[in-house]
Amino acid sequence: MIEQAPALILLFPFFASIIVALAGIRVPGVSFPLTVISMFASVLSSVAVLVRVMNDGVIRYKLGGWEPPMGIEFRIDALGALVATAVSAVGLLAAIYSKRQVPAETGDRVSQYYTLYLLLMTGLLGMVITGDAFNLFVLIEVSALTSYALIAMGPRRASLAAYKYVIMGTIGASFYLLGVGYLYIKTGSLNMVDIHEQLIARGIFDSTAILVAFILITVGVWIKMAFFPLHAWLPNSYAYAPTTSSAVLGPLVTKVMIYVMIRLTFTVFGADYTFGQLEWSEVVVWMSVAAILVGSISALAQTDLRKMLAYLIIAEVGYMVGGVWLADDIGLIGSIYHIIADAFMTLCVFLFAGIIFAKTGKRDLNALDGLFTKMPLTMVGFLVGAFSLIGIPPTAGFFSKWYLIQGGIASGNWEYVIALLVSSLINAVLFFRIIEIAYFGAKPAEGHGDHHHAESHDSKISEAPLSMLFPLLATAALLLAIGLYNKDIVAIIAEFVSLSNLGAILP
Amino acid sequence: MKSLALISVVITGWLLLSAVGDFPDWGDPDSPANSYRLSQHFVTETFHETAVPNMVTAVLADYRGYDTMFETVVIFTAGIAIISILRVFRTEDPGAGGPKVYEKRPDLIVDTTCRLMIPIIQLFALYVIAHGHHSPGGGFQGGVIFGASFILIALSRDMQAAHKWVPERRVLNLAGIGILIYAGFGLASMFLGYNFLDYAILHKIIPATPIEARYHSMLGVEIGVAFTVTAIMYSIYSNLASKGTMKEGL
Numbered sequence: 219m220i221e222q223a224p225a226l227i228l229l230f231p232f233f234a235s236i237i238v239a240l241a242g243i244r245v246p247g248v249s250f251p252l253t254v255i256s257m258f259a260s261v262l263s264s265v266a267v268l269v270r271v272m273n274d275g276v277i278r279y280k281l282g283g284w285e286p287p288m289g290i291e292f293r294i295d296a297l298g299a300l301v302a303t304a305v306s307a308v309g310l311l312a313a314i315y316s317k318r319q320v321p322a323e324t325g326d327r328v329s330q331y332y333t334l335y336l337l338l339m340t341g342l343l344g345m346v347i348t349g350d351a352f353n354l355f356v357l358i359e360v361s362a363l364t365s366y367a368l369i370a371m372g373p374r375r376a377s378l379a380a381y382k383y384v385i386m387g388t389i390g391a392s393f394y395l396l397g398v399g400y401l402y403i404k405t406g407s408l409n410m411v412d413i414h415e416q417l418i419a420r421g422i423f424d425s426t427a428i429l430v431a432f433i434l435i436t437v438g439v440w441i442k443m444a445f446f447p448l449h450a451w452l453p454n455s456y457a458y459a460p461t462t463s464s465a466v467l468g469p470l471v472t473k474v475m476i477y478v479m480i481r482l483t484f485t486v487f488g489a490d491y492t493f494g495q496l497e498w499s500e501v502v503v504w505m506s507v508a509a510i511l512v513g514s515i516s517a518l519a520q521t522d523l524r525k526m527l528a529y530l531i532i533a534e535v536g537y538m539v540g541g542v543w544l545a546d547d548i549g550l551i552g553s554i555y556h557i558i559a560d561a562f563m564t565l566c567v568f569l570f571a572g573i574i575f576a577k578t579g580k581r582d583l584n585a586l587d588g589l590f591t592k593m594p595l596t597m598v599g600f601l602v603g604a605f606s607l608i609g610i611p612p613t614a615g616f617f618s619k620w621y622l623i624q625g626g627i628a629s630g631n632w633e634y635v636i637a638l639l640v641s642s643l644i645n646a647v648l649f650f651r652i653i654e655i656a657y658f659g660a661k662p663a664e665g666h667g668d669h670h671h672a673e674s675h676d677s678k679i680s681e682a683p684l685s686m687l688f689p690l691l692a693t694a695a696l697l698l699a700i701g702l703y704n705k706d707i708v709a710i711i712a713e714f715v716s717l718s719n720l721g722a723i724l725p
Numbered sequence: 726m727k728s729l730a731l732i733s734v735v736i737t738g739w740l741l742l743s744a745v746g747d748f749p750d751w752g753d754p755d756s757p758a759n760s761y762r763l764s765q766h767f768v769t770e771t772f773h774e775t776a777v778p779n780m781v782t783a784v785l786a787d788y789r790g791y792d793t794m795f796e797t798v799v800i801f802t803a804g805i806a807i808i809s810i811l812r813v814f815r816t817e818d819p820g821a822g823g824p825k826v827y828e829k830r831p832d833l834i835v836d837t838t839c840r841l842m843i844p845i846i847q848l849f850a851l852y853v854i855a856h857g858h859h860s861p862g863g864g865f866q867g868g869v870i871f872g873a874s875f876i877l878i879a880l881s882r883d884m885q886a887a888h889k890w891v892p893e894r895r896v897l898n899l900a901g902i903g904i905l906i907y908a909g910f911g912l913a914s915m916f917l918g919y920n921f922l923d924y925a926i927l928h929k930i931i932p933a934t935p936i937e938a939r940y941h942s943m944l945g946v947e948i949g950v951a952f953t954v955t956a957i958m959y960s961i962y963s964n965l966a967s968k969g970t971m972k973e974g975l
Contacts, residue, residue, distance in 0.1 A: 229921065232798075233912070236901055239897070239901040240901040240902070281790070281920060282790050282920065283920050283925065284787075289788050289789065289791075324809075325814075327809045327814075330808060331809065333805050334809065337798065337802055337805075352789075352792065353792050356795045356799070359795075359799050363802045364806070367805070367809055367810060370810045371810065400744060402758060403748055403749070403756075403758060406757035406759075407763055408763075416761070425747050426747040427748060430743065430744035431744075433740060
C-alpha cells in the first residue's frame with residue numbers, strides 16, 4: 219500500500235468525484251461525507267509520501283509501469299511532497315466548511331458542485347506531483363475548467379467574472395502548451411528531468427526556440443497566477459464566487475501555479491539558464507514590486523471584504539514571484555515557505571469572509587459591526603490570519619516575510635525589501651480597520667449619532683456553527699504551528715533548494 | 726485598449742515567428758523529435774510491447790494512458806460544468822424566459838432520411854471505437870460520432886424524441902460510468918499489485934498473456950472514453966439548445 223501512496227494522493231479525490239457524480243444525482247446527501255473522507259485520505263497519503271521523501275529521497279512512480287521518458291511518471295521531491303500536503307490539507311478544511319454553504323448557495327446542484335470540487339483537487343494535486351511537462355498541461359486544463367464552473371455557480375455577476383477568467387485562463391494555458399511544444403521540437407522529450415538533460419546534452423541553451431519556449435511558458439504561468447499586469451481576471455472572480463469556491467480557489471490556484479513556475483524554472487530550464495544566462499532578474503523583481511504595491515493599494519480602496527482579500531492575493535503573488543527571481547537561495551526558501559504559509563492564511567481569511575457572509579448576508583466591511591462580542595471565536599480565528607498576513611510573530615507570515623526580506627537584502631534588491639515593508643504596513647492598516655469596526659462598531663453614518671440602536675435587528679447573529687468554526691480555528695492553529703515549527707519546514711525546503719544549484723551562479 | 730491588444734498580438738506573433746528559423750527542417754529524419762529514443766522506442770517497440778499495430782493508439786491509451794484518462798476527465802468536467810451553470814432544475818414557470826416552443830411539424834423527407842442514416846451512423850461509430858487499434862479511430866472519435874447520432878435525432882424530430890433514448894439521468898450515468906471504466910482498469914492493476922494503469926498485470930484475471938492483456942485493456946479504456954464522450958456530446962448540445970430546460974430545443 220505504501221508503494222502506491224504517491225498515486226493515492228490524487229486517486230482518492232478522483233474516485234470520490236466519480237462516485238459523487240454517479241450517486242449524488244440520486245442521494246445528494248452522500249456528496250459531502252464522501253468529499254471530506256476522500257480529502258482526509260488524500261491528506262494522509264500526502265503525509266506518508268512526505269515522510270518517505272524525507273527518509274529515502276525523491277520518489278518516482280511510473281504510471282502504467284513504463285520507463286520514463288516513454289511513459290509518464292510522478293516525481294515527488296521534498297518540495298512537491300510539502301506542497302501536496304498543504305494543498306490537500308487546504309482542500310480538506312475548505313470541504314468541511316462547505317457543509318452548510320454549498321446547499322445554501324448552489325441550491326439543487328450540490329452533487330455537481332462536489333464533483334467539480336473533487337476534480338479541482340485532483341487536478342491541483344496532480345499538477346504538484348507530476349514529472350511530465352505535457353501531463354502538467356492536461357491537469358492545468360482539469361483544474362482550470364473546474365475553477366471556471368465553481369466560480370460561475372455563484373450569483374449573476376459571478377458568470378461575467380468567470381467568463382473573463384475563461385478567456386484569460388485559456389490564453390495562459392495555450393501559451394504554456396505552445397512553450398511545451400517548442401521544447402518538444404528541440405529536445406524530443408516531454409519528461410521534465412529528461413528535457414533538462416537533453417537541453418544540456420544537445421547544448422542548445424543559446425537557441426532562440428528555447429528562449430521563446432521559456433518566455434511563452436513563463437508568461438502563460440504568470441497569467442494563470444494573476445501576476446501583475448496579468449491579474450485583471452482575479453478580483454471579481456474570487457469576490458463573487460460562492461464562498462466555498464473562493465475559500466478553496468483563493469488559497470490554492472495561484473499558489474500551485476507559483477509552485478509550477480518554480481518547478482519549471484529549476485527542474486526544466488535550470489537555475490543556470492534562468493538566472494545566469496538570462497539577465498532578467500532585475501526586471502522581474504521590479505514587476506513584482508509593482509504587483510505588491512498595486513495589489514496592496516487596490517486592496518486599500520475596497521469596501522467589499524472578499525474583493526479586498528482578492529487584491530491581497532495579487533500582492534502575495536508579487537511576494538512569491540519576486541522571491542524566486544531574487545536568484546538568492548534564502549529568497550527562494552522564503553518564497554516556498556510563503557507558498558505554504560500563504561495557502562493557509564488566505565484560507566483563514568476567506569473562511570472568515572465566508573462565515574461573515576453566511577451569518578450577515580452582507581459583503582461589505584460594515585457587516586462586521588460589533589462582531590467581537592457576538593462571535594468571539596470566529597474573530598479569534600480571523601485575528602490569527604490577519605496577524606499572519608501583516609507578519610506579526612509567531613505566525614507563519616512573519617517567518618516567510620523574514621526570509622524574503624533577508625533574501626532581498628542578500629541579493630541587494632532594496633526596492634523589493636521596501637515594497638514588502640510598505641505592503642506589510644498597508645496590511646496592518648487594512649486589518650486594524652476591520653478589527654476596529656468589529657470591536658468598536660462601524661463609523662456612524664453622517665447625521666446619525668445613535669447607530670448602535672439601529673443595529674438591534676442584527677442581535678440575532680451568534681457564533682458560527684461548528685462546521686464553519688472548526689476549519690477556521692484549525693487553520694488558525696496551523697498558522698501558529700507553521701510559524702513555530704518554521705525550522706523543520708525550512709529544513710524540508712532546504713533539501714530542495716540545495717539541489718537547485720542557485721549558489722553556484724551567484725556572483 | 727484596442728491598440729494595447731494589437732501591440733500584444735504583434736509581439737506574440739513576432740515572438741512565435743522568430744523561433745521558426747531555429748526549428749529543424751520539415752521531415753528531417755535527424756530532428757530531435759524524430760531521432761530521440763522516445764520516438765524511436767515507439768516506432769520499433771510498440772508492437773512487441775503491446776500487440777497493437779496502430780502506434781498512435783498505443784501511445785495514447787497505454788504509454789500515455791494517464792494523460793488520456795485526464796483528457797476524458799476534461800470532457801466530463803466540461804459536461805458537468807455546463808449542466809451546473811445552465812441547467813434549470815425548477816420548472817414552476819414554463820415558458821417564462823425559455824425559448825419558444827415550436828409546433829411539431831414532422832417533415833417526411835428529413836424524418837425518413839435521418840431514420841435511415843442514424844443506424845448507419847451508430848454502426849460506424851462502433852466500428853471506429855472498436856477498430857482504433859488498427860486504423861485511425863478510437864474512443865474520442867467514435868464517441869463524437871455516436872453522440873452526433875443522438876443530436877441528429879433531436880434535430881430532425883424534437884428533443885423529446887431523443888430523450889426517449891437518452892434521458893438526462895442516463896446521460897449522466899453514462900458519462901460517469903465511462904470514466905469509471907477507464908479508472909477501473911487502473912485501479913484493478915493497482916489491486917493486483919502493479920502500478921496504476923499498468924494493464925499487463927490484468928492477465929491474471931483475463932485469459933491472455935501480459936502483452937495481450939495490454940491490447941484488450943486498451944480496447945476497454947477506449948470503450949470507457951466513448952461512453953463519456955457520447956454522453957457529454959449530447960448533454961452539451963441539449964443543455965445549450967434548450968437553454969437548460971431540457972424540454973424543447975432547436
